Amino acid sequence: MMGVFRYDNKYAAPTKEQRERYMKGDSEEHLFGPDGQIMLIVYDEAAYLKDDIxxxxxxxxxxxxxxxxxxxxxxxxxxxxxREDGSRSFL
Known part of the structure; x- marks a missing residue:
């Protein structure tokens, strides 16, 4: 099954099946925001976005x-x- 899977808790993560199916092979990591708080990991068949904020x-x-x-x-x-409490360094 292809699609977009959202995990609204930092302790939730892709299932073992999803990791084995999509998150394999070569990957590229990209960091965004101050202190790299937003991480993008690009795989051949998937992209995984982590927002630590x-x-x-x-x-x-x-x-x-x-x-x-x-x-x-x-x-x-x-x-x-x-955001009201957001960091100006995003600008």
Whole structure:
């Protein structure tokens, strides 16, 4: 099953089956925000986004859904930059 899997708790994570199926092979890591609080890990068949500020984790699988990760990163950066308690360093 391809799609977008959202984990709204920093202790929740992709299942063992999801890790074995999608999160394998070569990967690239990219850090965003102050102190690298938002991490993107890109695999051949998936993209995994970890937001350590609010604990959200999102697994994007399949070529079509994997491309959605970049829109989500933009949304997260904008969200954190404009929060009342947000860091000005996101700007």
């Amino acid at each position: 609010d604990g959200t984790r999102i697994l994007f699988t399949g070529a079509k859904d994997k491309e959605k990760v970049y829109d989500e990163i933009k949304r997260l950066l904008d969200f954190h930059a404009h």
